[in-house]
Amino acid sequence: MRRLPLPSELLQMEAAGDRAASVQLASLRELGESLREHGQVQPAIVYPDSDPNDSAITYRLLHGQRRWTAAVLAELPTLWVVIVERPSDVSRLLRQFEENERRAGLVDMERALALVSLREALQREQGKDVPWSVVEARLQVSEGRRHDLMRLLRFPPEGQAIILRYGWAEWTLRPLHQALSAGTVDAATATDMLRLLSEQSEVTAPIVASLVSAYVQERSPAAPVDADADNDVRQRGKPEATAAETATAASAPPDDIGQRLMRLRRQIEQLQSHVRREADAERRAAWRGEAEQLQASLEALLAELRGP
Numbered sequence: 001m002r003r004l005p006l007p008s009e010l011l012q013m014e015a016a017g018d019r020a021a022s023v024q025l026a027s028l029r030e031l032g033e034s035l036r037e038h039g040q041v042q043p044a045i046v047y048p049d050s051d052p053n054d055s056a057i058t059y060r061l062l063h064g065q066r067r068w069t070a071a072v073l074a075e076l077p078t079l080w081v082v083i084v085e086r087p088s089d090v091s092r093l094l095r096q097f098e099e100n101e102r103r104a105g106l107v108d109m110e111r112a113l114a115l116v117s118l119r120e121a122l123q124r125e126q127g128k129d130v131p132w133s134v135v136e137a138r139l140q141v142s143e144g145r146r147h148d149l150m151r152l153l154r155f156p157p158e159g160q161a162i163i164l165r166y167g168w169a170e171w172t173l174r175p176l177h178q179a180l181s182a183g184t185v186d187a188a189t190a191t192d193m194l195r196l197l198s199e200q201s202e203v204t205a206p207i208v209a210s211l212v213s214a215y216v217q218e219r220s221p222a223a224p225v226d227a228d229a230d231n232d233v234r235q236r237g238k239p240e241a242t243a244a245e246t247a248t249a250a251s252a253p254p255d256d257i258g259q260r261l262m263r264l265r266r267q268i269e270q271l272q273s274h275v276r277r278e279a280d281a282e283r284r285a286a287w288r289g290e291a292e293q294l295q296a297s298l299e300a301l302l303a304e305l306r307g308p
Contacts, residue, residue, distance in 0.1 A: 032074025107167035
């Protein structure tokens with residue numbers, strides 16, 4: 001239920017500069033030191049299980065993922081666990097939902113995924129379609145709240161992963177998922193905006209609304225359009241051509257260097273898909289020469305940005 005990355009994954013994310021991973025690790029390290037100094041107050045709960053892809057797995061956590069992760073990070077030799085019988089999928093999901101909500105509360109994306117997982121488990125168990133009203137009753141979630149949470153699943157998988165990692169509430173992202181539902185922004189643009197939000201020190205509903213508003217205004221026929229951006233749109237024929245740059249318009253002028261860099265990154269990502277389809281070795285060699293020159297230019301730019 002609690003969708004916490006593995007310790008090794010969190011460490012890799014932190015090393016890559018992921019702000020959310022750094023925050024999570026700070027809390028987990030603090031918990032690990034508490035376990036070391038004061039001992040473990042409550043056990044983790046595990047049940048027997050196996051994994052065909054990993055013979056070393058003999059148990060799975062039912063409760064206590066944060067305690068286990070903290071113990072691994074703190075390099076504690078043992079963890080106090082209580083072994084219980086393997087629960088049914090429905091029982092496991094209900095127990096994990098109740099435990100996490102009682103302790104610290106799940107984030108909204110975890111709640112949305114829990115709703116879907118529980119319905120699927122109930123349908124497997126009963127062998128028939130299960131109405132949402134049954135799921136709502138089991139998790140004590142109102143119909144309106146369930147509708148709100150499910151809107152987060154309109155984002156594509158990459159967007160959902162970002163929302164999950166940063167724990168943003170549904171109402172905070174409401175201006176964006178409403179624009180996505182209305183077709184004002186497409187999936188690629190919405191994901192670009194979520195990436196930009198992940199770089200902000202604070203994310204609020206007004207900030208999200210400003211990003212969406214700036215995008216809409218820049219897409220308006222009456223708005224002045226940057227020549228390079230206009231060329232991108234004609235080439236691609238899709239609104240996502242300037243998704244990354246327009247998402248930053250709320251806080252940057254049209255000629256901002258950050259916008260240009262984001263546009264360049266998006267163009268390079270598109271070129272990759274074309275290169276994969278090209279089989280002519282001679283043409284690929286010529287492109288490689290151009291790419292190497294681009295790499296040299298980018299390295300020079302990075303050196304300039306790093307400063308003395």
